[in-house]
Amino acid sequence: MAEEMFKPEDLLRMKSVRTAEISPDGQWIAYTVSVPREPGDAPGGAYDELYVASTATGESRPFIVGKVDVLKPQWHPSGKGISFLMRRDGKTTQVWQIPLNGGEAQQITDSPTSVEEYRWQENGKVLGYIAETSATAREKALKSAGYDFVFYEEEWKFQNIYLVDVDENGTAGEPRQITKNINVWDFEFAPDGKTIAASMSPKNLIDHRYAFRKIYLTDVNGSAPKLFADNPGKLGNYVFSPDGKHLAYAAALSQKDHAVSQAFVKPLAGSDSKNLTPTNFRGHAEWVGWKDNSTLYFRSNEGVETTLSEIKISAANGDSRTVVLNSATTGVIFNDPSMSSKGMAFVGESPEFPGEVFYVAAKQSKMKRLTTQNPWLAERTLGKQVAIRFNARDGLEVEGLLMYPVGYEAGKSYPLSVQVHGGPESNYSNGWISRYANPGQVMTNMGYVVYYPNYRASTGYGVEFAAYGYGDAAGKEFDDIADAIDHLVNIGLADKNRVGLGGGSYGGFASAWFATYYTEKVRA
Template sequence: MRDFRPRGRHLTVVVLGLLLAGLTAGAFAAPAALSPGDMCRLRSVTEARISPDGKWIAAVVSRQREAGDAPGGNYAELHVWSVETGQARPFITGQVAVSAPEWSPDGRLIAFLLKRGDDAKTQIWTIPADGGEAAPATQSATDVLAFRWHPDGSRLAYVAQPSPTAREQELEKKGYNFIYFEENLKPRALHLVGLPAGGVFPEPVLLVGDLSVWDFCFSPDGARIALAATERNLVDHMYMFQKIYRLELADRALTPWVDPDGKLGRLAFSPDGAKLAYTAAAERKDHAESQVYVVAQGGRTPRNLTPPDFAGHVAWAGWQDADTVLYLAGEGVSQTLSAVAWRGGERRLLLDGAACGLVFGAPHAARDGRVMAMTGHAAAHPTELFVWTGTGEPRRLSWSNPWLPERTLGRQEVIRYAARDGRSIEGLLVHPTAEEPSRKPPLVVVVHGGPEAHYANGWLTRYSEPVQVLAGMGYLVFLPNYRASTGYGVAFAAEGYGDPAGKEFDDIADGIDHLVCAGMADAGRVGLIGGSYGGYAAAWFASYYTRYVRAVCMFVGISDLVSKRGTTDIPYEELQVHSGKPLEQMWELALQRSPLYHAAKSRTAVLIIGGAQDTRVHPSQSLEFYRQLKMTGHPAVRLVQYPGEGHGNRKQPGRIDTLLRQLDWLDWYVRDLKPLDGPLPPLDLSDRYGLTLPDR
């Protein structure tokens, strides 16, 4: 058997790159620090829409289900805030999941998506803006996936798939509902329907039935729709093959408009209806939307309004007025909101997140454009509701967690260091809430997924990445924005193209070296956690870079680049924006950059967790790594899978277990330095889930 005792310098990095939320308290943290139980109590404002007159904001407030509730996603309530007074009124509350609130053009109604009843379908509902009873506005036979108000306020356009035919239903009932993989797909069809009156629901009109519509918007006069669609209803096609079409409502003529030749983001007509703004990739191999474009109504050639060599990524575009485009961008660990003339020119920086200490989302403006609603988070609080008048700093309207200031949070700072080739890398560092003067703190590295993502200098704590809980437990927490991250420009992001686990993961190792050499972290107590591509990093550090970390938590992570290509639901995305070559042209590289290939080297405790129904990173990636580690005699490996979960845990049982299990694993092997060839951490955590259970 291999020697699993610590050898010399042994680091432990924690890579979590995806979700978190939390549970039972007490034993993990000092009384004043954020506990796992506190995480279950956290609320956040996730969506915000301002009324046309700018006086009210409809917003969604999200909270995790109680441990003993029926398994499911977060509850999401509808509340309405007064812009003038800041007072909020609850509209739709309780055990509900409201989403996508939208004001009617006259401001008299608020529409939203809601599924009410276990066997019901998601429908569009409306509620009077001055309060009252909510009522369904559609009777779709399948779930409504997205909707928009027609500018005349009397109709709604929505996306839904066709309902099963009577023949299909009978075949299913008799057990003949076979799976024809990626065939007989039903499109995401676009419909138009009038509002119900007197209990009578008008028959919807099918506008687009042979394409899958992913986004759409009306021209201000309601005469046409700009829509983003693909020929096939596949998530891979949504990523890579969307095209923009123009639909004339008068005769339902659908014509191609723009082919972005890469990833496509949000569409927005100008107030005069003469132009369309949208976000998209710079080129096909660009792995994220990064640019802002505008195209004239009668034209086909878009104009790129993004500054040359822009050291950031554009994430949203809208309009300030008929001649001025607004765009939201991530620039480093901060957000910015800028304006630029639609014909081009220098941008004007309107709102700088670094200056106001806020990581804000896309603004939603009232009809006159003078007042905007937005969500935003900061190092001291999760996402809340803000209002902004175009000058000064946004004004906070919501305090969803009034108890949070009573908790001691770890000090958060931006950190920069030089990688081995001299490239400057940025990240975030969260310090322990209490440090032992006599010894250096253990380090946990949290690695984001994607890699087309980045950490912003705001609230970082989630169920899969419990950053502030870890800080309260005495850990120094490091979140690197390694090469291939967004937020630093297309060239920086492209440094991971065709080079999986290369410079990108070297940057993480160099960050660990930097913190250790600076005397900030204990080299012998390092852990790493991460999800998806961050889970790939966890597996890489458990194998190829095993000397750096003592324990990892690999969440929905990648272990085998060869089999991953054949089992993911986004093979074209993987080929065109990540690998750059078909598998037959890179067998050797794919093999050598697979953690599975290096599994026999591992001297790291490996916790592998993920959803049993993951289509993005197939569960076989976890099983392969687990089996290979076990077959090499590795004594400290565990695989836990969550039934019914996909690429990330949506329901509270899996979130609670992920949070507690990762904390246990890190404490056991990183903080307490338990021997790898000794007993594993406790398997059964059910006493700490917060449930009422029969005695053992």
């Protein structure tokens, strides 16, 4: 097959799987595909289409496609339908549902404000959702009279949990509000359908979402929330054990830990939380789930790879974990799994392709690819992508990803493009990392070496490594990037007179820093 250069316009036609949810019986995976807008479409983000794939055959069926935005799909507990968030009237986002055996999508909720999150009670008869408090009659009257000024960060309203009964035809009753005077970000039903765990904070502000969410317990009757886990700093996901006796959660180690990094478990009946993260873990545990009542899963970023591990909750610590999946072996970077008793569904990617649907059957470790969103990629030339390590000026080992130019010849020096990630509480994983604002594979086809540094303060290398940037913004963090440039020049790969650097957010700050402080290192 003839190969063509990977061009800028190819980035604008890339499709990618965003989410993958396995059905309760393990036979189907509902997934959404991000589809770029066509030239001439109204401004906006990519569309999100809904498909369903068979885990047995891999065959996919389109369910809701076209110029649509289908978000956060979930299976109805019966497995007979798929619910999702969608904004069809252009005003508010609501919960919808479509039958697995075909038919039209049906709107379930009719909230006056947009639904942000939702969950089904395990019996499938009650739907819980989060929506913001509605404007009062006075507020509406003032706005209609022209009083439309904004008090920044003072006009926020609480997000609340609402419960609504839903019959077998998908018809919803009247919603009932069960929280007030505290902001709710997300929640989970316990297996008994009565207890609710929810992350809450005093205010509906972005800083509170990032750093001040705590896990509270309430119930379907609206009892006053009680603090359950006084987790410091950032909070990830949380989930009840199948028997409802424990709650596992992913969270930061301390208020200063700038990312979710640890796996915890706590019994609902007393006792403190237990940290099941390996001692001195050189990684970040970002997601937790249950294999069974006594065994916890946690997914981690470890350097440029991802791992899925299991650990007995009776263990003293996480040092006795068993690694179930490792992207270094599978060749696929994977996200948080969706689980059933029959297997797991993932969104996976590699240096050769963006997000696709993968399936792992129970008691197996082989990842089965079910979809191919961009078959034309097989006709494109791509630069080889590898992980490289070097020692910074103070001896600290730093890792990053390197793309070789297409047609690379050993011993020849090439122009270098350095792409700096934001955060710095972020990292590059060894998957598909070319984007419209970060066109790595476009540059490899134009003869560039492209380097993606995981400089100190990046996630994926443990809490200590992540903390190296505290009190030293633009200090040793950016020295690492300068040292990486020197390393690539010293090994003869990069031409020191043809180095460019770019990035977004904190990576944009790095760009400005190199344009001034480290001017001699870059030309653009």
